Amino acid sequence: MPEQTADSPEHSVGEGGASAANREAFERRGLRQGGRGTSGPPDTTVKILGRVWSAPLIVGPLSAPARPGGELAVVRAAGAAQLPCVVGAFAERTFAELGSATDVPPWLRTYAFRDHSTGRQLAARAEDAGFGAVLLALGSRDDVRLKVAAPANLAQAGPWSDVRDLLDARADWADVDRLRAATTLPLLVAGVHTTTDAQRAVDSGADGIVVTSLDALPGIAEAVAGRCPVLLSGGIRRGADVLTAVASGADAVFAGRPVLHGLRAGGRAGVAEVLDVLVRELGDAMTFTGTATVADIGPGLVRTGPRPADAAPPPVARPLRRTELHASVSDPVLDTMTFLNEITTRYPEAISFAPGRPYDGFFDSEQIFTHLRRYLNHLAEQGSSPQQVRTAMYQYGPTAGLIREIIADSLRADENIDVPAESIVVTVGAQEAMLLVLRALITGPDDVLLVSSPCYVGITGAARLLDIAVTPVEEREDGVSCADLEAAIRNERARGRRPRAFYVVPDHSNPSGTTMGPRARAELLELAARHGILILEDSPYRLVSPGPPLPTLKSQDRTHSVVHLGSFSKTVFPGARVGFVIADQPVVDASGRTGLLADDLSKIKSMVTVNTSSLSQAAVAGTLLAADGKVSELNKAASAYYGDAMRATLRELDAHLPAERREALGVRWNEPTGGFFLTLRVPFRADNAALIRSAQDFGVIWTPMTYFHPGGGGLHGIRLSTSYLTPAQIKEGAARLVRFIESESARTT
Numbered sequence: 001m002p003e004q005t006a007d008s009p010e011h012s013v014g015e016g017g018a019s020a021a022n023r024e025a026f027e028r029r030g031l032r033q034g035g036r037g038t039s040g041p042p043d044t045t046v047k048i049l050g051r052v053w054s055a056p057l058i059v060g061p062l063s064a065p066a067r068p069g070g071e072l073a074v075v076r077a078a079g080a081a082q083l084p085c086v087v088g089a090f091a092e093r094t095f096a097e098l099g100s101a102t103d104v105p106p107w108l109r110t111y112a113f114r115d116h117s118t119g120r121q122l123a124a125r126a127e128d129a130g131f132g133a134v135l136l137a138l139g140s141r142d143d144v145r146l147k148v149a150a151p152a153n154l155a156q157a158g159p160w161s162d163v164r165d166l167l168d169a170r171a172d173w174a175d176v177d178r179l180r181a182a183t184t185l186p187l188l189v190a191g192v193h194t195t196t197d198a199q200r201a202v203d204s205g206a207d208g209i210v211v212t213s214l215d216a217l218p219g220i221a222e223a224v225a226g227r228c229p230v231l232l233s234g235g236i237r238r239g240a241d242v243l244t245a246v247a248s249g250a251d252a253v254f255a256g257r258p259v260l261h262g263l264r265a266g267g268r269a270g271v272a273e274v275l276d277v278l279v280r281e282l283g284d285a286m287t288f289t290g291t292a293t294v295a296d297i298g299p300g301l302v303r304t305g306p307r308p309a310d311a312a313p314p315p316v317a318r319p320l321r322r323t324e325l326h327a328s329v330s331d332p333v334l335d336t337m338t339f340l341n342e343i344t345t346r347y348p349e350a351i352s353f354a355p356g357r358p359y360d361g362f363f364d365s366e367q368i369f370t371h372l373r374r375y376l377n378h379l380a381e382q383g384s385s386p387q388q389v390r391t392a393m394y395q396y397g398p399t400a401g402l403i404r405e406i407i408a409d410s411l412r413a414d415e416n417i418d419v420p421a422e423s424i425v426v427t428v429g430a431q432e433a434m435l436l437v438l439r440a441l442i443t444g445p446d447d448v449l450l451v452s453s454p455c456y457v458g459i460t461g462a463a464r465l466l467d468i469a470v471t472p473v474e475e476r477e478d479g480v481s482c483a484d485l486e487a488a489i490r491n492e493r494a495r496g497r498r499p500r501a502f503y504v505v506p507d508h509s510n511p512s513g514t515t516m517g518p519r520a521r522a523e524l525l526e527l528a529a530r531h532g533i534l535i536l537e538d539s540p541y542r543l544v545s546p547g548p549p550l551p552t553l554k555s556q557d558r559t560h561s562v563v564h565l566g567s568f569s570k571t572v573f574p575g576a577r578v579g580f581v582i583a584d585q586p587v588v589d590a591s592g593r594t595g596l597l598a599d600d601l602s603k604i605k606s607m608v609t610v611n612t613s614s615l616s617q618a619a620v621a622g623t624l625l626a627a628d629g630k631v632s633e634l635n636k637a638a639s640a641y642y643g644d645a646m647r648a649t650l651r652e653l654d655a656h657l658p659a660e661r662r663e664a665l666g667v668r669w670n671e672p673t674g675g676f677f678l679t680l681r682v683p684f685r686a687d688n689a690a691l692i693r694s695a696q697d698f699g700v701i702w703t704p705m706t707y708f709h710p711g712g713g714g715l716h717g718i719r720l721s722t723s724y725l726t727p728a729q730i731k732e733g734a735a736r737l738v739r740f741i742e743s744e745s746a747r748t749t
Contacts, residue, residue, distance in 0.1 A: 034290020239281020508675020545674025
């Protein structure tokens, strides 16, 4: 068994006095308090070397266990915390024992041996035992202070009076090259002090580097530029230190001394407690700085005090402070898509019910050229000269759009919406249409936007960008109630505010999947005319749903009370990024002249995107022309597919959670007849933390309904999107989802 003579586990990565220097550097740094983060706890998880860890922490290295069996205790405690642990080449247990003790592969800390075959042998045994990486420290071997009676992982006969008899005086780049050639395990090079060292390590095939100076860390991380993980060793004592190191450029840090103290005090339980405290403290530091995920941690979160007089820092560029930016960039609404994309990227094997996008099995790349050619022919048939056709395609084009007449014809043919082309503005997706309309209608701090809640995040995000007050009107089981809307209007006016518009998705709404009935539509139109507010109708899912749709609000609008927001993302293809807005409301200026709201929207657009891509408009126009404007006919196959997908999802949920079982659990869901979305209510908090557990442990991703409640709420809601999945994915995904729901329900009871 090793003789316990090493005074610190941190010596085993070769930083010598770096721990004390780093402590001084940490003490000179502090954290800046940030804005409001997400509604749930921060996400401390990271993915490094292809594996997800619960926090940016590596346990150890421990070259000298503090008690018999301590090595195994630390490995097991680290594995239970979902963190990697570094064990030494002269471990008291075999690599096979240590590797099988946890489902998180340990790492091997090895040395430069005089007999090069010894190093190869150790690396091979670690690889066979399922280790996750191998680490070699450059420099002298003075940190090795162990005497070994019977090495568990070496074939050589002993005993030796000192294991240093086996080692070279120092490890150099030749040893790195030999180790790189000897193993396929990820190789980490420790003892990196300069940017030159870092570059040399990367060039030598290192999969990660270990820096031993907090002060040198930012420059080295910048030099590496994301080509491999950068780890910091030495001086870590608190969760705030971990955040400081990550903000300074580290991907993760080694926690050695606190772990050794925990082991000495309480064995495996003591180590587990230390790790739990470090992760919780990191979460507290993230909450304090307003960071929702580790990826959000940046240099602006750290303030640096004065250095000693003899070590003045080099000048550095001053980072922008988030507090100096518009408050919307700290709003959780704007992080929604980023977080979901990150989860999807982190767990690529998971089945995702999150993306509300069309199934791309209907897309054919060659169709784009056919659509473009059809539109070019149309221009020629309309009498455009070759020069005019070329100008239409290559130049900016009119701000209000090139294809307004074609869109107007399609609306008459498909939706019974009869409006002049001049009332239409072609936009960069429906999202720009929302931004333009809100900017035009909301004139001051007392103007209010009412929204049906839960609500599509695009409209609330646009309102946040424009500092517009949003008042939610909560949906009931069958959708929004006009009585509730009228009460909200009266309440806002009683407060001295002016309700300007009400945003609603009448057909198969995002996120709830509800559809307004004929009576509710008629009541809403009457209410809007009576109270003098505008309805912002957003209905992108009507023409990709099976069966005849109910009439749009705009088709029944006799008082110019409806601004219709349209999109071709679902009906043609999202990549075109073409939407439109119908704004036929009369606008009277000070001289008594009357124009259209669309004219004013065009003025705003000219200062935002100038115009919508001519090529994108041409592709969409060619599609409409091919279908004689009947988008519903164009999407017959797609509508059937989406209807089948929705019904399949409902069938699978019902099969896995029959009525009696879901009643016992307190689970229920709605049953939309079309669209992309349905919603589940579950008995536990369906927040970001639950989503991470679902993706990591069960391989299924969904969207928390909390994202869609601007006034708060939706804590027990899950949105499922069925549009993008194949039947096989729906079957397996539903099974995984139900297993997650069962597990989470049991966890919270």
